[in-house]
Amino acid sequence: MIQSWRRIRGKKNKKEKILLGTDLADIAEMVTIPMHFRCPITLDLMKDPVTLSTGITYDRQSIERWIESGNQTCPVTNQVLKSFEAIPNHTIRRMIQDWCVENRSSGFERIPTPRIPLASFQVSEVCERIGFATRRGDSVKCQELVEKLKAWGRESERNKQCMNENAAGYFLSASFEAFSSSSSMEKHVGLLETIVSVLPWMFPIGVESQSHLGSSSSLNCMVGFLRGKDLSARQNTVLVLKELLSLNQSYVDTLAEIEGGVEALVGIIKEPICPAATKASLTSIFYMISSSKSSEKISLRLVEMGLVSLLLDILVDGEKGVCERALGILDGICDCKEGREKAYENALTTPVLVKKLLRISEVATEFLVSVLLKLCKNENGGDDKGSVLVEALQFGAFHKILVILQVGCNERIKEKVTELLKLFNLHRDRLVCIDSSMDFKYLKRPF
Structure with missing residues (x-):
């Protein structure tokens, strides 16, 4: 009897909780926000009310967005604004805060006093x-x-x-x-x-500001920060360098000549601080390897530092932006013989390159095709079972390359794809393809 009563009471309490929750939701919906507390643009409760020269009060964020869009009139009165100055309306703000406190039981939180x-x-x-x-x-x-x-x-x-x-x-x-x-x-x-x-x-900064940051003394100081132990300074510095190097080729050349500059950038990739710093470091290296006067010399230094293995490891599970930059650098490194030799030695090279075709972005696919072509064209002993060309076919590269042609591509990629297909045709008929979706964890890595 007691157990039965408890079950009935439990059901009743559960029912009361559901009804109570519904009633509170209904009460919140029934509370009407006074119109003079609403922004005339969004009709939402104002958090930072400001008044224009026309005497109309808006939420600061809404009216600033309106003016930044190129509008020069008051949205309500349509009068041309004589001044864009927005004066804080402290009276309305205090009234809104008091109203929020009074209606806290209905789910309204007091708006903080804006700075x-x-x-x-x-x-x-x-x-x-x-x-x-x-x-x-x-x-x-x-x-x-x-x-x-x-x-x-x-x-x-x-x-x-x-x-x-x-x-x-x-x-x-x-x-x-x-x-x-x-x-x-x-x-x-x-x-x-x-x-x-x-x-x-x-x-972005002006030309004069660029010249100050791009000077030899400034860049030497930045390299010193990159090589230091302060993680915050290293992160901020590489973010500045990424922006600076994108502005002028002369800064790229100056940085390339500073001893330890390239090594410091690679150090951020080897010991990641955060995704933004890694991406900035990859971008800076890409600028140096693709447009610097000493790009060949830099490529050799990057190979000696083991960057090829790092880049391939990044490609396995890196996000889009990081993968694009990593592939751009790998494409530049594969211009030199030493870079290609390191790529041949790595068990990840062929399966990763083929797997990532058409999976990242158009820019990434162009780099992937370029890298594959360089590796297939320049390797010796193309008939060997372990060659890049043969492995690429076994992992399904031929069909993916055909898809690139079918979906459409620019002339630059089209030329490389056509050349790659000619190389594949020499071996395609006598090879069995392997599922390219295989997991890379079973492949032995050389690092």
């Missing part, structure tokens, strides 16, 4: 003081001011944009060059590391 956005004059004032402190060689004052910029940038993306628009990148890069070329640079390492932590927010 006052960074103004252009604030950035300009700090930048001018950085310039003055740099000219005086006052690294302590300079550090204090750069830390202020860093704190602003951490608050919001809007603050980063404001700093960028007010030439913060120029003052930071000029200060970086000045203190990195100082005879007592070791005393300014803390300042230089702080500057390099802010610089990734400043891109």
Whole structure:
């Protein structure tokens, strides 16, 4: 009897909980947000109400997006805006906060008091003081001011944009060059590391800023950071280098001549800090190997450092962007005999290259075809069972290459695909294909 009562009571309690949950949901739906608390653009509850010169109040994010899209009128009144300044409406904001507190039981959380956005004059004032402190060689004052910029940038993306628009990148890069070329640079390492932590927010930068960061002293300092033990400095530096090297070929050539530069970039791949740093390092190496005057010399150094095996390992389970960059570097390395020999020695080479065909992106497929062609054309003893050409056919490369032609490709790839098919035709009839979806974990790796 007692057990039966407990079962009935348990069912009743469960039913009450379900009804209670439904009632709360209904109550939340029944609560109406006052219209003057809603943004006229999105009709959502305003989190940071601001008033324009027309007297209409909007949510800051919505109206800024409206103005940034090129609109010069007030969305409600359609009047041309005499000023784009958005003045915080503290009265409405407090009223919204009080209303949220009153309706907390209905699921409304109190909106936090927004920070006052960074103004252009604030950035300009700090930048001018950085310039003055740099000219005086006052690294302590300079550090204090750069830390202020860093704190602003951490608050919001809007603050980063404001700093960028007010030439913060120029003052930071000029200060970086000045203190990195100082005879007592070791005393300014803390300042230089702080500057390099802010610089990734400043891109794209102007020509003058580029020349400061691309100078020999600045690049030497950056290489020193890459070779150091501070992970944060290494990460920030490689992000800056990636952006800088994409802007001008002369910076690529200068970096290639700095002793230990290439080795430092490879070190970030060998001991990953984060995906962004790995991708930036691969991108920087790609610029050096594909367009540097000493690309052949760099390729040999990369081979000696064991980069071929690292790249193939990355390709096994790397994400799209990383794989594209890894393949671009591998394609450049395979231009030299030593690079191809390392690829022949690695058990992963053929199965990974064939498996990744058509699976990453069009750019990656072009690199894959190029690498396969270089390996198949230049190997000796193409009739051997272990040759790349024979292995590629066994893993189903012939059919994938045909698909590339069928789905359409540009003339550059088409020419390489046609040449590759001619090589495959010599052996295709007497070989049995292997399932190319096989797992790589059973293959013996040479590292």
